[in-house]
Structures are given as structure tokens and as C-alpha cells.
Amino acid sequence: MNIRLxxxxxxxxxxxxxxxxxxxxxxxxxxxxQAAAESKMVDDLFSFLVALGSFIFFGVTGAIIYSILFHxxxxxxxxxxxxxxxxxTLEIVxxxxxxxxxxxxxxxxxxxxxxxxxxxPMEIVHLHVPGMEEAxxxxxxxxxDPDESIEVRARQWAWEFRYPDGVTSTELHLPVNQRxxxxxxxxxxxxxxxxxxxRLKQDIIPDRTIxxxxxxxxEGRYRLRDSQYSGTYFATMQTDxxxxxxxxxxxxxxxxxxxxxxxxxxxxxxxxxxxxxxxVIPGWKTIAPAPxxxxxxxxxxxDSQS
Amino acid sequence: xxNVPVETLxxxxxxxxGAPNNWRRFFSFSTDHxxxxxxxxxxxxxxxxxxxxxxxxxRGELITPxxxxxxxxxxxxxxxxxxxxxxxxxxxxxxxxxxxxxxxxMIGARDMAFPRLNAAAFWMVPVVxxxxxxSFLVPGGPSQSGWWAYPPNSIQNPTGNLINGQVxxxxxxxxxxxxxxxxxxxxxxxxxxxRAPGMTLFRMPAFVWAVxxxxxxxxxxxxxxxxxxxxxxxxxxxxxxxxxxETGGNPVLYQHFFxxxxxxxxxxxxxxxxxxxxxxxPTFARKPLFGYRVVAVSSILITFVSSLVWVHHMFASYxxxxxxxxxxxxxxxxxxxxxxxxxxxVATIWGGKLRLDTPMxxxxxxxxxxxxxxxxxxxxASVPVDIxxxxxxxxxxxxxxxxxxxxxxxxxxxxxxxxxxxxxKMYYEGLxxxxxxxxxIGANLNFFPMHPLGxxxxxxxxxxxxxxxxxxxVLASLGAFLLGxxxxxxxxxxxxxxxxxxxxxxxxxxxIGLEWxxxxxxxxxxxxxxPIVTAPPYGYGSNEPLTENLSPSNAAN
Ligand code: HEM
Ligand SMILES: [Cu+2]
Ligand SMILES: [Cu+2]
Numbered sequence: 001m002n003i004r005l006x007x008x009x010x011x012x013x014x015x016x017x018x019x020x021x022x023x024x025x026x027x028x029x030x031x032x033x034q035a036a037a038e039s040k041m042v043d044d045l046f047s048f049l050v051a052l053g054s055f056i057f058f059g060v061t062g063a064i065i066y067s068i069l070f071h072x073x074x075x076x077x078x079x080x081x082x083x084x085x086x087x088x089t090l091e092i093v094x095x096x097x098x099x100x101x102x103x104x105x106x107x108x109x110x111x112x113x114x115x116x117x118x119x120x121p122m123e124i125v126h127l128h129v130p131g132m133e134e135a136x137x138x139x140x141x142x143x144x145d146p147d148e149s150i151e152v153r154a155r156q157w158a159w160e161f162r163y164p165d166g167v168t169s170t171e172l173h174l175p176v177n178q179r180x181x182x183x184x185x186x187x188x189x190x191x192x193x194x195x196x197x198x199r200l201k202q203d204i205i206p207d208r209t210i211x212x213x214x215x216x217x218x219e220g221r222y223r224l225r226d227s228q229y230s231g232t233y234f235a236t237m238q239t240d241x242x243x244x245x246x247x248x249x250x251x252x253x254x255x256x257x258x259x260x261x262x263x264x265x266x267x268x269x270x271x272x273x274x275x276x277x278x279x280v281i282p283g284w285k286t287i288a289p290a291p292x293x294x295x296x297x298x299x300x301x302x303d304s305q306s
Numbered sequence: 307x308x309n310v311p312v313e314t315l316x317x318x319x320x321x322x323x324g325a326p327n328n329w330r331r332f333f334s335f336s337t338d339h340x341x342x343x344x345x346x347x348x349x350x351x352x353x354x355x356x357x358x359x360x361x362x363x364x365r366g367e368l369i370t371p372x373x374x375x376x377x378x379x380x381x382x383x384x385x386x387x388x389x390x391x392x393x394x395x396x397x398x399x400x401x402x403x404x405x406x407x408x409x410x411x412m413i414g415a416r417d418m419a420f421p422r423l424n425a426a427a428f429w430m431v432p433v434v435x436x437x438x439x440x441s442f443l444v445p446g447g448p449s450q451s452g453w454w455a456y457p458p459n460s461i462q463n464p465t466g467n468l469i470n471g472q473v474x475x476x477x478x479x480x481x482x483x484x485x486x487x488x489x490x491x492x493x494x495x496x497x498x499x500x501r502a503p504g505m506t507l508f509r510m511p512a513f514v515w516a517v518x519x520x521x522x523x524x525x526x527x528x529x530x531x532x533x534x535x536x537x538x539x540x541x542x543x544x545x546x547x548x549x550x551x552e553t554g555g556n557p558v559l560y561q562h563f564f565x566x567x568x569x570x571x572x573x574x575x576x577x578x579x580x581x582x583x584x585x586x587x588p589t590f591a592r593k594p595l596f597g598y599r600v601v602a603v604s605s606i607l608i609t610f611v612s613s614l615v616w617v618h619h620m621f622a623s624y625x626x627x628x629x630x631x632x633x634x635x636x637x638x639x640x641x642x643x644x645x646x647x648x649x650x651x652v653a654t655i656w657g658g659k660l661r662l663d664t665p666m667x668x669x670x671x672x673x674x675x676x677x678x679x680x681x682x683x684x685x686x687a688s689v690p691v692d693i694x695x696x697x698x699x700x701x702x703x704x705x706x707x708x709x710x711x712x713x714x715x716x717x718x719x720x721x722x723x724x725x726x727x728x729x730x731k732m733y734y735e736g737l738x739x740x741x742x743x744x745x746x747i748g749a750n751l752n753f754f755p756m757h758p759l760g761x762x763x764x765x766x767x768x769x770x771x772x773x774x775x776x777x778x779x780v781l782a783s784l785g786a787f788l789l790g791x792x793x794x795x796x797x798x799x800x801x802x803x804x805x806x807x808x809x810x811x812x813x814x815x816x817x818i819g820l821e822w823x824x825x826x827x828x829x830x831x832x833x834x835x836x837p838i839v840t841a842p843p844y845g846y847g848s849n850e851p852l853t854e855n856l857s858p859s860n861a862a863n
Contacts, residue, residue, distance in 0.1 A: 030761045085597075087653075190623075202622060206552075
């Protein structure tokens, strides 16, 4: 190797690294606002993966583009290239690099996952994986008082929330900066609890109750979407999550408990009804949606679209 | 026996007595692996257009946020059928078709080990297609539960009929599994037992290694999928309770059955494409495949490792933490043999004498898109990131970069590369290049926007979406329409050059490999005299003869 080649390679690596770091910084802007403590951890991990991925992607495509530009056969040159069949050192190096990278990425991902400690299915906790003790300890020790948790009921195609003191709503209200505990329950098929601003997702399996924990840290109104395909009106199975101050949350609860239960607006039930009014029913027959939830705090059409 | 003129070819004896020996043989029960290969390719291309039509309608629906173009039930049926058709009637069969055509030629065999089994396996493909398409005619319409068919959603049957779209779907999938198992037995036997003298394992082309690895996956994986499909069929039709939670079944068990096959299935698809890359790059870079042995062995390694990663599709399902972590690590390990291959291809191209003919353009485009999908694949394997983007458009973007970017572009590369061999005619280079640019731009315009959409939180499988997602969806839809159009120059090129193209020499690319030593198209029994192989493949630049007895015919004219 001559000095010039080494310098060129060094220069290319530095430029590539600078671009990759910059891409990693940009990646935060590709994601929704960070509304939960967990989202910060996920975004940092994602940014790291974007930086690393950019380095590899631009490195490989750069080499390809360089070859296309400078290693073309001229029109009448039918000779062959150099018969290089391999290079043991090179092959060992580039097998070792992915192995190291993979363990690096897996290690950082694991740390992030452990710090998130969102619970989820915990059925087989006694099967200890070395290093996972911390996550389990959190899970087992502060066994949450079931009265303190909010029940999330998913059905085709509605969300319904039940608070410890009996209040029900179709909009999820949460106090800011407090670790919340949810019990996820499905009444029919598999649904998925997904709040993009929280970076959290958990399938809800019929016949099981799944514990789920996280900490909202930013006040505002966010979208809760069904993430596991659940049939005809799947796309409409959305509602809002309202993260508000402790005071606002308490007064909302107090206010809601004073309302008599009323039927809420439900997009699926509404569309199904509209279709059944038509003389020619478009499309194919579908499972009838569950009736619109009857709750203390129904979301109006206007609210659900704001 | 080099350079047999076309006239004598038509007089050669057919393997099935009484079979037609003109173009009609492509429509009859032929046992010639070359005829069957082309039958597979053409049939699957028909279904590619069908699946593509479904995709156009879906992207039409998604060009606006509201569900206004088609009813939601229709949309759901379309994405179910799009996925099913594309996987079971396009990618699997087209790659099996290429392998069918090429493997016996590449290893110096006269045919596949079991020619009649081969034909029977092929003829099940149109039956699968008819079964699936007929579900548009049954009262409740086609299955609407996605190509995963997760229970209990797939068990719900609003019409109450026993013959419904879901049942037809399951029958089709099970039948397609049977056909693939028959094919796999045939390929593995052929490669194990029918190699020409001197064709040792490390003299087999990388494509043959890739096909062998892919077909081994079919043998261990398909029984799981087929068992899962049959159990689900029982749940639906006779009310057993394997997976139905209402009667005590476990829906998560189905997910394990399903993904135990369906993750490795992605390697059944991508391995042959890796094989295609490994053939095309050396030819058009005029250099040996760099690290050939490592490339060959990493195919087999992928076969093993990919059997241990299926739970990464269930990170957000009922999967406890320790299992998430375990399968995260195994999933990431797949990146090692895959990365080794990518480096080997780049090193093959590096310092070569590149010619950018259409097959090379498609292979390069496919490689770039594959690298991109590999990087998003690693992100998906990382549990915390996957928890955010799982079941969003990010995943859809990831696998379309694999399945369209790498696989479809790789298949096009293969079709252009071996078209002269298969038909004895040259295709039109100008149309080929036009086809490439439309495809490459269309595919990126279509699938890149899906990544920002997924990161922003747009779920997959939705007929309507929040208005905030409109911008990227419009771009994706425009890309999709461009992709739809991109098939027109391809069809035009193939049909017109087959009918009236310039006759192709035996070896138009001056490539090294047994298939290039016989006439274009090859005679019925491939080799009059079986070749005696004396050298490893890819001897570019070294002037080493590949065989003792067959000399390269009219090369380089
Ligand atoms: C090599 C060819 C590949 C193919 C054909 C392929 C194909 C697919 C497909 C079809 C899906 C969609 C599953 C779904 O519908 O949800 C998927 C998801 C996934 N892929 Fe790949 N993939 C490939 C490579 C990779 C690689 C190299 C990795 C990582 C090392 C990877 C990791 C994943 C993960 C973790 C998921 C699950 C995502 C989720 O469900 O959220 N894939 N892939
Ligand atoms: Cu749902
Ligand atoms: Cu997978």
C-alpha cells in the first residue's frame, strides 16, 4: 500500500464518519415528539443505529459508484480484469467487523430495553437470563396495587378505559411525570396498544391480561392507534391520549365521575350503520362492530377529529 | 455438438412421446426441465401482474387519507391477496422456475432427478392460482385476514358459509406447500446426485449453492407452515380449538407455527437472488467471484441461522423479555454471513472492467437496495426500535426493499442475463435500459416514503389514515404507478425479441459456466456428451478451461 492510497482512504473515512454523525443527529427529527420517558431511550438508540447504518450504506454504495465511474471497460476493450480470487486477511477482517458490530448493537439495544422495563407478558419470569435480573426485580417487587391501574379494553373496533374509581371514558387521560400502570384486555381478537409519541407498543391477546407500564413526560394530546390488524374497521380504531398535569387529571376524573354514562361516537359503528342504510351494500359482508361504548366521558365526533 | 442450428433443434425427439415440439410444448405436460422452468417463469409473471394490479388499486385508495375509492372490506381483501399472490404465486415460483431451468445445465445434468414429479409440482401452481382467484366469487369474498391469517381474526366468518374465502386461502397455501416440498426434494436430490464428473461441491456455481441452501429450508420449514394451516382449517371448519381462545385455544401458538416457516421463507426467496448476483457480477466485471468459497459456505450458514430467528416477528406479541433478547441476538447474527456476501460482491466489482448491460444494471440496482434493506433489518432486529416501528409502514418499507428492490430487480437481472440462452434470441438493450430506470426510480419513489411514514407512526394494513401522513403517501402512490408502467417496456421487449429478435450466440456475454457451452437454446437433453469438469467456476482472467471435453463455442461474437 502506498502512502497516497492510505491518505485517500483516511480522508474518505473521515468524510463518511462526519456525514454519518450528522445523519444520526438528523434522525431525531424523523420521529414524533418525545412524550414519554421511554421515547428518549428509543430515540437515542435509533440515532445510534442511523449513524452506524449511514456509515455502512454510504461506504458500500460509495465503493459501487466509484467503480461504476472509474472502472468501466472502454468500448473495444474485451480483456478480463485481474484474476483476484480472494484475500484471506481481508476476508477475516470483514467477517470480524460485522461480528463485533452485531454484538455492539445487541449490547446497546439490550441495555435500552432493560431500562425501559415496560413489563408486557411476564409469564415465564422464572427463566432467568443472566443480566436480566434488574428488569425482573422491578417487575416483581413493586407489584402494583390493581386498584391503581387503568384498564384498557379493546374490542372490534373501540377503545374503552376504566379508571380505578370506576370512571370510564373513550379517551385515555394520564397524569404527567408519573409511572402509569395499564391492564391491557381484549374482548375478541388480537389488538395492539400503540402510541407513536411514546414509542410503545404491545399486542393485546384475548383471554390474557397484560401489564404495561411507562411514564408520560410531556403534556399534550397524542394518538393511540391499534397496531395489530383486527378486521374490517381496523383503521378506524384510534383515539386520543391526553397527558395533563396531576391537578388537571384529578379534576378531569372528578368531573367525569359526575357525568351519567352516555353513548360515545364510534367510527366503525357509524360507518356500518351508514352502509346498512344504503340500498346497494358495497363490498362484502363484515362482522358487526361492537356497540359504541357507553361511558362517563364519551368523545364527541368533533373531539375525535381534532 | 456446439451451436446446433434451430432447425435441427425442432426435429429433436421429445422426452414425452407425442408431445408437441413447437411453441405448444410450453402449454402441455412436458417433463423437460427447461420447458418447465419457462412455464414457471411465464405463469408467475402473469400472477406478478395480477398482484401488481391489486397493489395499484391499494395505492389508489391510499392517495387520499379517507377510505373513499373502495370499501374497507375490499381493501382488506386486496392486501391479503396482494401479499399471498406476490409470495406464493410470483416470487417462489419465478425463482423455482429459474432454478429449474439453470441448475441441471449448471451442474452438467441432462434433467432433474425426477422429471415427472417436477412437472406435477409445476402444474399445482396454476391450481393454487385458480383456487385463490375463485375466492373472489364466493359469497363473502376473499380472505381478509392478511397473509399471516392470525387467529382469532381469521376464524371469524361473517357469512357463516363453509366454503368461504379463508378456507379457499388455506387450501391454496397448503397445496402450494405440497408443491414446494415436491420441488425441494427434486432439487436437493438433483444437486446431490446428478452432478457431472469432476463437478465437486466447490466447483459448483454460487447460484447452485444458493438454490441448495434455499431448498433445504423448504424441507425443514414447510411442514410447520402446512401443519399450522391445516390446524387452522380444522378450527374454522369443524370447530377444533387449537388456536381459538373462545374454546380454550392459543392464538400465539399459531404465530409460532407461522413464523417458524415464514421467516426462513424470506431466505428461500433471497438466497437464489444472492446466487444471481454472484453469477452476474463476475461476468460483467470480468473478474472471478471474490471469496467464492466463503460466499458458497455463507449460503449454507444462512440456512442454519435463519431457522433460529422467527420470534423477531413477534417482539410485540405475547413474548416475554428474555425471549425478545434471545431472538434479537440470533436475528442480528444473520447479518454476518449476509454482510460477508455483500463485501465479496463489492470486491468483485472493484478494479474490474465493468460493462453496464441491462443484467448488470439490474444487479447493481438490486444490490444497492438490498444494502439499504439490510440496514433497516438490523434496526428491526433491535427490540426497542422494533417495538416502535413493528406493524407500521417502516416494516412494509423494509421488506419491499428486500422483495422488490433486491428480489424483483435480481429476477429481472436473471431474465435478461439468461434470456439469450433460453430463447436463442437477443433482447433489445435500449428497452432493457429504459425498463431498468423506470423500475429503479419507481421502486425507490414507492418504497422509500414508507420509512418516514412508519417512523411517524402510520400503521400498516389501513385503508384510511390521519391527514398528517398524506404527503409521503402521495409520493408512494406516484412511485407505485410508475412501477406499474415500468413493466410495459419489459413485456414489449420480451415478446418482440422472442418473436423477431436477433439470433443469440451460445455465449453472448463471454461468460464462464457449463450452461454457456451448449447452444442457445440448449438441445432437449442439454449435453450430448456429459462434460468433465476440471476447474472451479469464475476463472475470469486466468484462461483455464472449465471442462476437458466441451470447448467454448463461438464465444465473443
Ligand atoms: C434477506 C432478506 C430478507 C427478507 C426477504 C425479509 C423479509 C421480511 C418480511 C417479508 C418482513 C415482514 C414481516 C411482516 O409482514 O411484518 C420482515 C420483517 C422483519 N425483518 Fe426482514 N427480511 C430480510 C432481511 C432481514 C435482515 C437481514 C434482518 C435483520 C438482521 C431482518 C429483520 C427483520 C425483522 C426483525 C422483521 C420483523 C419486523 C416486525 O415484524 O416488526 N430482515 N422481513
Ligand atoms: Cu383492534
Ligand atoms: Cu423474519
